[in-house]
Each structure stands twice: as C-alpha cells, then as structure tokens.
Amino acid sequence: MSTERVAAAIRDSVAASRPLRISGRGMWLDAGRPVRADATLSLKDDSGVVSYVPGDLTLTVRAGTPLAEIADVTSERDQWLPLDPYGSPDGSIGATLATASAGPLASSFGLARDLVLGVEFVNGSGETIRGGGKVVKNVAGFDLSRLLTGSWGTLGVITEATLRLYARPAVDRTFVIDLGGPEKHVTSIVRAIVTSPLAPYALLLLSASAARSIGVGESPACLIRFGGNEAVVRAQVGALSQLSRPEELETKIWLAVRQLDGNSHSTIRISSLPQRVVAHAARMLHEDIPFIRTSIDPRRGILRIAVDSDGEVDQRELRADLRVTEENGGGASEVIFEKLPPEVWAQVSPSVVADGLSRGIRTAYDPHNVLNPGILGD
Amino acid sequence: MVAERLAEIVGPAHVLSRQSELLVYNSDGLPGYRRQPRLAVFPGTRDEAIAVVRFLAAERLPFVPRGAGTGLSGGALADDIVVVGLHRLKKIISLDVENRRATVEPGVVNLRLNKHVAPHGLLYAPDPSSEAACTIGGNVAENAGGPHCLKYGVTLNHVLAMTVVLPSGEIVELGSKVGERDGYDLRGAFIGSEGCFGLALEITVKLTPKPQAVRTLLADFTSVDKAAHVTSAIIASGIVPAALEFMDGATIRVVEDSIYAAGYPRDAEAILLIELDGLEAGVVADQETVRRICLDGGARQVRVARDDAERMKLWQGRKKAFGAMGRLAPHLIVQDAVIPRTKLPEILATIHAVSEKYSVMVCNVFHAGDGNLHPNIAYSADDPAESERVHKAMVEIMQACIAAGGSITGEHGVGLDKLGYMESIFSETSLNAMCELRGVFDPERRSNPGKVVPVHACKEWHGIPGSAKSRGAREASPLEAEPSRPIAR
Numbered sequence: 108m109s110t111e112r113v114a115a116a117i118r119d120s121v122a123a124s125r126p127l128r129i130s131g132r133g134m135w136l137d138a139g140r141p142v143r144a145d146a147t148l149s150l151k152d153d154s155g156v157v158s159y160v161p162g163d164l165t166l167t168v169r170a171g172t173p174l175a176e177i178a179d180v181t182s183e184r185d186q187w188l189p190l191d192p193y194g195s196p197d198g199s200i201g202a203t204l205a206t207a208s209a210g211p212l213a214s215s216f217g218l219a220r221d222l223v224l225g226v227e228f229v230n231g232s233g234e235t236i237r238g239g240g241k242v243v244k245n246v247a248g249f250d251l252s253r254l255l256t257g258s259w260g261t262l263g264v265i266t267e268a269t270l271r272l273y274a275r276p277a278v279d280r281t282f283v284i285d286l287g288g289p290e291k292h293v294t295s296i297v298r299a300i301v302t303s304p305l306a307p308y309a310l311l312l313l314s315a316s317a318a319r320s321i322g323v324g325e326s327p328a329c330l331i332r333f334g335g336n337e338a339v340v341r342a343q344v345g346a347l348s349q350l351s352r353p354e355e356l357e358t359k360i361w362l363a364v365r366q367l368d369g370n371s372h373s374t375i376r377i378s379s380l381p382q383r384v385v386a387h388a389a390r391m392l393h394e395d396i397p398f399i400r401t402s403i404d405p406r407r408g409i410l411r412i413a414v415d416s417d418g419e420v421d422q423r424e425l426r427a428d429l430r431v432t433e434e435n436g437g438g439a440s441e442v443i444f445e446k447l448p449p450e451v452w453a454q455v456s457p458s459v460v461a462d463g464l465s466r467g468i469r470t471a472y473d474p475h476n477v478l479n480p481g482i483l484g485d
Numbered sequence: 486m487v488a489e490r491l492a493e494i495v496g497p498a499h500v501l502s503r504q505s506e507l508l509v510y511n512s513d514g515l516p517g518y519r520r521q522p523r524l525a526v527f528p529g530t531r532d533e534a535i536a537v538v539r540f541l542a543a544e545r546l547p548f549v550p551r552g553a554g555t556g557l558s559g560g561a562l563a564d565d566i567v568v569v570g571l572h573r574l575k576k577i578i579s580l581d582v583e584n585r586r587a588t589v590e591p592g593v594v595n596l597r598l599n600k601h602v603a604p605h606g607l608l609y610a611p612d613p614s615s616e617a618a619c620t621i622g623g624n625v626a627e628n629a630g631g632p633h634c635l636k637y638g639v640t641l642n643h644v645l646a647m648t649v650v651l652p653s654g655e656i657v658e659l660g661s662k663v664g665e666r667d668g669y670d671l672r673g674a675f676i677g678s679e680g681c682f683g684l685a686l687e688i689t690v691k692l693t694p695k696p697q698a699v700r701t702l703l704a705d706f707t708s709v710d711k712a713a714h715v716t717s718a719i720i721a722s723g724i725v726p727a728a729l730e731f732m733d734g735a736t737i738r739v740v741e742d743s744i745y746a747a748g749y750p751r752d753a754e755a756i757l758l759i760e761l762d763g764l765e766a767g768v769v770a771d772q773e774t775v776r777r778i779c780l781d782g783g784a785r786q787v788r789v790a791r792d793d794a795e796r797m798k799l800w801q802g803r804k805k806a807f808g809a810m811g812r813l814a815p816h817l818i819v820q821d822a823v824i825p826r827t828k829l830p831e832i833l834a835t836i837h838a839v840s841e842k843y844s845v846m847v848c849n850v851f852h853a854g855d856g857n858l859h860p861n862i863a864y865s866a867d868d869p870a871e872s873e874r875v876h877k878a879m880v881e882i883m884q885a886c887i888a889a890g891g892s893i894t895g896e897h898g899v900g901l902d903k904l905g906y907m908e909s910i911f912s913e914t915s916l917n918a919m920c921e922l923r924g925v926f927d928p929e930r931r932s933n934p935g936k937v938v939p940v941h942a943c944k945e946w947h948g949i950p951g952s953a954k955s956r957g958a959r960e961a962s963p964l965e966a967e968p969s970r971p972i973a974r
Contacts, residue, residue: 162721162827163856185723207670218665220673221642234914242823244639244855244895246628246677247903248911248937249919253641253673262669274723304697304764336774339767378665382583408584408664441666459668464657467925468669472918483668 109153110227110235110266116148117264117477118233126477129260131202132171134195140452143481148264150201156180157267158241165224165241167269170201177270186272189216189308191361193368193411201265207257210365211309211332214407220256222271228255228263231473241269254468260479261460262472276334279308280344281360282353286312286392287326293389297329299350301385301405305343308334311364314392314401317413321363323356327392330360367400371413374445381408383439416448458484487546487567491526494536499527499573510568513556514615514807516816517866518901522549522563527570531590531686537569538684539654547931548652550680552591552623555615557819558900560627560679560936571622571684577601578687585692586645588662591622591685598690607692610637613896614804625685628677630896632728632803633760635854637693639896641676648687649675652932662689674922679898680933682926696762699727700772701790701799704779705753709733709837709849712755713830715782716853719759720826722778724771729854730758730803736848740802743809747802753785757853758803806850813846813863820879821903822886823895826856835885836860843878845871857895858886884909899937907939916942 120127128144132151150171157167161184168177174188175196181187192198192208202208204226209218216222225239228251238251255263286293297312309332313321318328331347333340347353368374385405392401398415444456460469460483469485488502501507502524511519528534541548549563551570561568574590577598581587582605589598595616598609612631613619623629625647630639637643646660660672675682706712712731719729732740734754741751749756757779761771776787790796810817824832833849836858840847851859860882864875883893883906893899893906907916920943923930 160825160827162717163825164720165825217638217642220670221638230918234918235912236915236918237911238915238918240823240892240910241890242825242856242892242895244630244634244823244852244857245892246639246896246898247892247894248899248907248916249681249922250628250641250674250677251915251918251922253670253676254922256673257667257670273725276723304694306764335763335767336770338770339764342764342766376665378661378663380581380584380663439663441661441663443665443667462657462668463655464671464925465669468674468922471921471925 110229113148113150113153113264113266114229114233114235117229117231120146120477121231121233121475124475126480129205129264129479131199131205132173132197134197134199140447140482140484141449142479144479150199150264150266153266154199161186164272164274165243165269166272167241167267168200169267170265171199173197173199174203181272182275185275187275188222188270189273190219190222191365193365196362196365200268200270204256204268205258205260205265211311211361211404214310214404215306215308216273220253223252223256223268224271225269226252226255226265227267228265230263231475231478236263239269243271259482261469261483261485262478264478277336278340279332279334279358280340281330281332281356281358282344282347283323283356284329284331284351284353285324285326286329290389290393293327293392294386296351297385297388297405300329300331300347301381303346303350305346307343308332309361310404310406312388312392312403312405314399315395316397317367317400317402320367320369320400321360323360330356330364332358332361367402368413368446369400370415371400371446372416373414373447373451375412376443376445377410377440378443379408379410379440381406384408384410452484456484460485487544488524490540491524491537494540495526495528495533499529501525510551510554510563510570513554513559513561515557515559515818515902517818518559518562520562520564522568523565525568525570527573529573531574534569534571534574534684534686535650535654535656538650538652541567541931542652542654545929545931547934549933550626550684552620552626553594553615553618555619556623556627556900557821557897558894558902560898560900560933562901564935566934569684572620574622574686580605582607585694586662586689587692588687588689589621591620591625591688593621595619595621595624602692603695606695608695609690610634610643610693611640614807616804621688621690622685625676625688626678626680627896627898630852630855630857632730632852634896635729635852636725636727636762641673643691644672644676644688645691646689647672647675647685649683649685651683652927652929660689675926677898678923678926679900679937681923681937683932696727698765698768699760699762699796700768701796702759702761702772702775702779703749703788703790703799704757704759704784705750705786706755706757706784707753708783709755709833710830711783712757713833713853715757715779715784716829717827718778718782719775720854722774724761724774726759726775726854727762728758728760729852731849731851731853732756732758732803732806733849735846736806736850739812739848740806740809743805743812745802745805745809747798749802758799803850807861810848810861810863814865816866817861817863818875818879819859819861819897820883821857821859821894821897822883822891823855823857824886824889824891826854828889828891829853829856832858832885832889836882839878839881839885843874845875845878847878852895855895856891901936904936904939908942913942917944920944
C-alpha cells in the first residue's frame, strides 16, 4: 500500500459510488458508530519509518505503523513519542491521529494535536495533500495538520505523519497511593497533589473497579508517574511522601492502564474544568459499580468511564451511562462519546459536525461523501 | 459614504480616511512593504466590531484585520481597502485562577495579560519579542511563538476557545472553554489563519504556573560554528530548556552599542542564552549538564545570571535586538525560516557565505532550540542597488533552508512576504486544499485578501475580478505582493 494506492482506491470508490470505511490496523478503537460503507480501506500494509533523525527529535512514519513499532524504534535512541492512547499498542499512528486519541501522558506532553508536525493525506477526491512539515515549529499555510487530527478519516485518509519526539527521561518511576479512605481525606490528598509544585508526567485516579482490573488493589487508587533527571524525581518522590504513603510500581503498569477499556460496550469521556473534577473526584471514585471503570485525570479535567457488558446491553447499564453523563455533563462540561452500542448512538449523540463550518469543510474535502460516512453522526 | 456609515457605528473619532492620517497604517514591523489603506476603522466594543464586519459584509467590501501592527510578514497591510483595527478591544474579561485560564478581548497586549496574572503565580507562556506591544488577537492570527515556546509551545497550544465573527458577520464559537471536545479542530484551523478566516473577538487562553526555579545561562563562543554545534548537542541531550537563543557577533555588538546593552561579551562571535526552569532540584542538575556541554563544545565561559535583575537585562538585549538594528540603517528585513536542528552549523555557514557574496551584513539572532532562524539585514529601502542585493541574499538564504528540509516561516506568518515561496514547499493540490478551507470560513475571500496562499494557486478563484489570473497570469515573485482587490467606490 502506498499513497498512490490509497488515492486510486478512493478514486475508484468515487467512480463506483461505493463509500469506504477507513481502518488503520483494525486492532482497536472500534468506535462502534455505524458507518455506511461498502468496503474497507485498510492502512495495515502501509507501515514503517520514512525518516528518523534522532538529533532533530522528529520521526516520519507511514500511517499504518503500529505505536509499538514507534516505541521500539525510538527507544533504541533513548527517545519516545509520549502519546499513550487507550487500546492496544498494536494500533496504528494513523488511527491515533485520526481519532485524536491520547492517554495519561497528555496532561504533561499534550494531546495528539500537540505532537503532530505534519501530515500527508488523500482527500475524498483522491488528491494527495500535505500540511505542516518536518520541523518542530511551522506556520506556513493554513493548519491542515490540526484539521485532519481528530477528523476520523472524514476529511482525508492520513497516509504519513511527522511527529515530535522527546528524550526518554533518565529516571522514570511510578507510584500508587491508596485512596480508600473517607471522601474528605481523598479530596484533600488529590487537591494537595494538584496544587503542589509537583510536576508528574502522569497523574491518574482510578475507581476501585478500575484499580482491580489492572491489579493494583481493591480500593480507589492514584497512579503517579515522575520522570526527569535523578534529582528532580528524587525530590518529587520525597515531597509526595510528605502528603501520602506512596508505594512504587513497575512502569509497565501503564501498559495495563491502556487496557482499561477492556471489552466495554461504552466509553464516555467528560471534559470539565480541572477544579470541578477535583471537587467531585472522591465521590465519583467511591461509587463502586462493578461494571463501570472510572478513571480521572484531574489536571487535564478528564473523567473517563468504561461500561462493561457480558452480552446484550441491558437497560440498567444504559441508565447508569446516562446518569453519570448527566450528573457530570451539565453546562460546564463537554461529553465525548468514544464508544457506544450501535443502536444507542443516534439517541444520545447527534452529529458532532453539524455546524455550518464543519459541514462546509466536509463537503470541500470529501465532496462525494465516500470517506467514513456516518462515523461522526453526519 | 463608507467612512460616514462606519463613523455612525464607532464614532467619527475612530474612523480615519485622510491619506496623511493613514500613513501610520501603511506598514507593519517590516517597513520594506508599504500599502496605503483606503480607510481605517477602530471599533471600541465587541458589538461595534460585529456591526463593522456586518456592514462590510453587506457592502461586500474587503478588509484587513489588524492588531498592534507588530507583525513581520506584511500580513496586516491593506492595499487600498479597509483596515479594521482591534487594539481598542482590550478588556480582560475574566480570570479563573483555580483553573488557570483567562478570557480576553483581542486587543489585550501580552505583557498586560502577564502583569495581570503574575500576582497569582501564573503566566501566559507565548512570549513574542514584541510582547510589550503585540496583542493576543494578533498572536492568534499568526500563531505567534517566542523564545519560551521551545518548552511551552506556541499560541496553538495555549488557546482553548474563541468567539469569532466570520467575514459574513456570523458569530461562531470555536474550541471549548472547558477543555476538550469532539468534532473538527476548528480552533486549530483558525489559529495562524493570518486574518483570512475572520476576527477573534474573545479568546480563552490557558495560563501556566510560574516555574519554581529559573536559571539563565550565557555561554560565549569564539566561533558561530561552535555555538551551532553546542545547540545541537543540548537538544540531542534530551534536556528541554525553557529557551535556547542564539546571537552572533554582529548582533551582540549592535545591541551593546544601543540603549539595550546587556553586558554581552563584545568580542564573542556568538552567544547562547539558555534558560532552564522547573523544580529547583531538576534545574540545578540540568544546569550542570548544560554547562558541561557548552564547555566541552568550546565555550570560553558560561555565566549564570545571579538574580532576576541580571536575568531581565540578559533577556532585554535579546528581545530588543531587532530594535537595536535601527542604529544601522532605516529599514530591516527579517526572515523566519525553520530548519532541522541538526542542520544548524551547515546553514549558518551558508548564510555567512551568502552575506559575503552580496556584500550585505546579516545579523543572526534566533530561536536556536527550535531551529527557527531570524537572519536579518539592516539596509536602506530607498537605495535600489542595495535593496536588490539584500533581496537576492534573502532569497538565496531561504532557498538553502528549504533545501535543508525546512519551512519558510516558524512564527511570523506568510503574509505578503513569503507568498512567493509557498509553491516551493507545497504542491498545487495542497495549496488548493488551503484555499478550500479558507473558502469555507470566507466564501467571498474578503478578509485579508491576497495573503498566505497565492491567489493563482486556488483552482476556482481564477474568475474573480482582480485576481492575478484574470488580469493575465504571472508568477508572484518573492518580495512582490499579489495585488488585493480594490475597495468598491
């Protein structure tokens, strides 16, 4: 698979009026929103490093490259792409960018949009387009890289991306704090950490069911990751020990965290003002509903809920979904449905690209409506 | 007629139509480009701004939004059309200390926002060198950077949401004041659109906690090449300095001769200004590592600012360097190319060779950590022979940067200045995709016409009266602007 083959496939689909479902490696991120497509265009075979100059801390890869391969290639040079979306590391960078996926590292290193320097994509007319470039700072032309990131394949199929890398820290340590105490106590610990000068790489609060699913105990917990030189990590671990009783974990716990969604039938992300999240964190963490795994990134203001199902989605589970959503998704929050059962999408989530500008851009970039039609509720 | 109608909206004191009064608005921070506006209007409130845009829409008049006019790309120039100046919209609408965000009007000056939030231990990270004058609205239009963007990111990474009036007069909300949302990243598309997509009337920005510790180091070198290699070595070490700035000998001496004298060593051929910040313990360790890299790379000396006063002085020399160039000649041309950081030594050598070839004095003062060059030449635009040499030198430098895999602009924008280079880095289909995006925000292409993307690169624009194609196609050369559509009389 090459860019030219992607372009040819899209032109064919236009000629035959057969819309395409765009797929990265098809490993993860089964968003579940129904797509009206006759065929799948997979980027699975379009994989590999195009260029990597460690001294520039930039990497250009084909879109089908698995995140795990990027991690391997860069770690040989003590570097990394600090982007840790939920799902299998075998998922592709193209899908990660197209869905604007991110994980716990985002509160320190930014979201997908903050780490992408340039993209090559093929639009819905089969034209190859490049936005951005290969350097770390660039304002030449309108920002097509940001536009494509998070567009779910509806404006173009990303075929190549240039990414900003960071050096791996000399020291990278992770700790867990038990948050099983009274709510008041938990709130004060969380507030103390968030308002302290501590600058962890990642800070994630887990409900008991979430903690249980990744094997860090039976009660709500706080995972905290420090990186940097020896001195800065030591100082932070010292400061944290003044606030609580941290226990060290192996860093690979974060790979387990990425599997938090498990086989959820619904995953809902709520973005809210950070202090609002901090204020409600203890209550949300202590509500231990076995089939709901809650995780909270208090600095990023993100509450994420994965709801399980053993088969048919029952009404009780759905009501729980919606209640959590309503309680926390009032006017001051954004509710983002990452995954829902197909039949539920239309009820709870109307089109997210219904505004005039979004519709205009969609029409300009995919005039024949062949790229993932329906995936954004359009 | 137009002036009277606009005066009814904003008051007669805030409409300029006399040519002598408009002279001030005929250039931005790059005085080599001059375009005389037809008139200028300065709304004082958000509602007035909306009314002005709606009036211009009803009359189908093209216009150019303008902030403080400190831009360095000719982007805010209006060729016989209306300037909509936004500097009177300067309210800081709200400050949320707990959640570290502020909502401001577009005319708020960076430094004023920083003074406003400093008592709460916060700062607004993007810090263009013109921060004492430039406005947040202009920052948004240009996706402005600054020295500290090396660690903290550019405007794009610090704006959460905007209320925008589109050129049609429609009001839209882009992004989310809360944080993240789904749908297309329209906020990302708008930031850096150089006034071509409309006017941001309210901007919600993220604020950053003031770092616990800051250290500013000054390393001086007897050769440009050594300083360039040390820059690459610091980046490769994995330390992310808050800022890593480069000044060559010519720049050092101009600054030291000026009122901005910072105490830089006059006999150095290059200095690096390196700032480290973060938690005290980490900064101390990084300082030692950086000092070692500098000395191993041939620095004569590495000095650490003892206190805030010394730190400010070192920074003042850097930030006012362009101003100090005024001592050399009346005009200044500044480039903004970005190159891969490993190519720094090679490109700086090329720049030196080019300056000899054309007998021009290139001063280099730039964001070395990002690879964002600012070669600049002080000259007299009134001397045609000198101008010609300067322009040729600048074109050759730019071509070398493009050949090295770089970009034509890192933070100043395309504007008029780099229009002619867009086809060197983007294909026809890519430029057309940009035109199409603009067409969605501004179907009539009335907002800042003729900027960013060469008009002839836009497929379906060829028939528009006044566009290059319709008047007989010709290639836009760098340094020569595409003509804008004249105002309807």
